[in-house]
Amino acid sequence: MHFSKLFIPTLKESPADAEVISHKLMVRAGMIRQLASGIYSILPLGLRVLRKVEQIIRDEMNQIGGQEVFLPSIQPAELWVESKRWDFYGKELLRIKDRHGREFCYGPTHEEVITDIVRREIKSYRQLPILLYQIQTKFRDEVRPRFGIMRGREFMMKDAYSFHADEKDTQHTYHQMAKAYTNIFERCGLRFKQVQADSGTIGGSFSHEFAVLADSGEDEIGFCESCGYASNLEMAESKPPSPSTAPSTPQDIKEVETPGKKSVKEVAGFLNLPAHQIVKTILLENENGRVAGLVRGDHEINLVKMKNLIGCEWLQPAGEEAFSKKPELHRGYIGPVGLDLPVYADREISVLHDFVTGANKPSAHFTGVQVQRDLKIKEFGDIRTVQAKDPCPRCEDGKYQVKRGIEVGHIFILGTKYSSAMKAVFLDQHGKENAMIMGCYGIGVGRTAAAAIEQNNDERGIIWPRNLAPFQVIIIPVNYSNSDLNNACDTIYNRLQEAGIETLLDDRSDRLGVKLKDADLMGIPLQIIIGPKNLSAGQVEIKVRKTNESSLHPYPQVIEDIPNILKDL
C-alpha cells in the first residue's frame, strides 16, 4: 500500500482527553477516533490490527472445533425476561423499542440468543457437544467508559458458547478453551497470566480470567512465583492462620474512651497498639438485610469472597440510611460485641486474643476482647483481600505478589443456569430429559490490541508485536521523487508484496524526519530506509523498530533476507 493513498491521520500531540498510553497512541497513530463517550470509529490502520487479532482468535477457535456464527445484536426482550436478566442486568443493558413499541435490547452478550437457537435445533445427546462462536459488536452502557477502546460501551468481542451432555465433557472443552486462549495471547505477543476469577453477573461454577500485566490495568492480580498459583485479587485465597496459643490469663473486656478516634489508624495510635490488634467491623447489606463483616485492622474486607461465603445474591457496604435508621450504630464505633446482626468473621480473627473493637456507642472502644468469650460469630471464613507478601495458600514458602492486569479474556462454566431457565434440554441415552450444561468464553478484541500497546511502546510510539502489526515492513525513501530511489523502492515493494509480506511504501513528499516519526509512531516492526548516498554505494538501511538498531545491507540482495530478519523479530 502507498502511504499517500491511505487514510492514516497521524497527530503530533495527544488529545487532551486521553489518559492511558494505548489510548493516546491509538489516536495519534490514526487508528481510532472518538464519536461519543466510550464509542469509537475504527480507522483503516486500527482495523488492520483488529483483524489480525480476530484472525488469530478464529484460527484457534477453529482448531478446537469451534464453528463461527453471527448472531443479531438487536435482541427481543422476551428472551431476556425468560432468563430473568431483563430486570437483573440493570442499566447496563441498552433498551430500545421498535416502531410498534415492542421492546428490544442491544446485546451486551449473547447467552440468551445462542441458547434459544440451540434449544430449538438440538434435541439429542447425539448432537452434543457443540461449540459456537462469533466475533461481533457488543453494547454495554457502562457507568464509566474510559481508557479509549479498552473500556468502551460499544466494543468488539469474541464470544463462544458450548453445550454439553455432561459435566465431564464440559470440563474437557473448558480446558481446551483455556489452552486455546493461552495460544491466542501468546501469538498476540502478550505477557499475561491465567488467573482464577469470580464468575460475576453471568453466574456459574468456575471461571478463569486472562490478564495482561500492565500498570494501567483495572484489575489486581495476586500470584505466587514459586508454585504459579494466580488469582484475581477479588478471589485470591488466603492461607489459613496457624493456631496461636491463648495467653494463660486473657484480659477482661474493658470499655475505654476514644473520642474522635474512628479509623483503625487513629485508634491504634491512641491506644498504642499495632493495627492487627484492632478488629474492624464493616456494616453491609444484602438481599436479606444487614450483616456485619469482621477483619483485622491491617486487612481489607473482600466483598466478593464474603458474598460467596454467605451465598447471597449481592452484597454491598451499608448506605448512609442504614446508620440513620439505627441510632445505636455509630460510624467508627461499631463493634461485634452484642451486635444484633449476623456476624461473619475472617479466619484470622479466630486466632486473635485481647483485641480491640468498637463499643457500639460514640467515642468508645472495647479492649481485651476475646473471640470465644465475647463474640457471637455466625461463620468464620476467608473474607479478607490478600496483600503482597502474604503467604501463598498453595505452597510452603511462596509469597503473594500483586500486580495490575487488564482482563482480555474470561472463560466460564455456566452449568445449567441458562439452559434450565430457557428449557434447553436434550434426551440422553436412556431417553431421559436433561438440561444442557453450558460454558461461555469471551475475548475483548479491541482490548487485546490496546493491551498489546500498553505492554509494547516507547517514547516514540507503538512497538507492535509482529503478529499484530498492521504492516510488517515500511519502506521509507529519503526522497521518493528521486528516480533512483523511486526505482529501488518500487522494486523492493513489489518483491515483498509478491512474497506475501504486508508492506507500506511511504511515497509522501514530506521530509525524511516526518516519515520516520510516523513510522515509529505506527510501530511497524521493520523500516527500510533508502537514501541516495547509501543506494549509490549499493546499500539500504534496515532499522528494527523495537531495538532502534539499524544496519546497512547490500541492495538488491537484501530483499531475499527480509523474511528471515522478520522471523527473528
Added chain:
RNA sequence: CGGGACGUGGCGCAGCCUGGUUAGCGUACUUGACUGGGGGUCAAGUGGUCGGAGGUUCAAAUCCUCUCGUCCCGACCA
C-alpha cells in the same frame, strides 16, 4: 451513581478572575520560494464568533441561571 475538572478554528492551548478595539499563540492545512538523512526556513493565505439556551448590561468568550457534552477519582465488566 457520588466527588472533581473542563468545553475557544482539525489538534494542543492562552484570554475569563478585574466585561469594552478586527478573539490570540503553536501546530495542521493552501500557495510560492528555498531546502532535503529525524516533525526544516521564509513569505503570503484559508479556517473560529468562543458547546447550547436564557438572563444581567450601553456592551458578554469574560458575570449569573439552566442545559448538553467530555474527561478524571471511587462501587461494576471483554
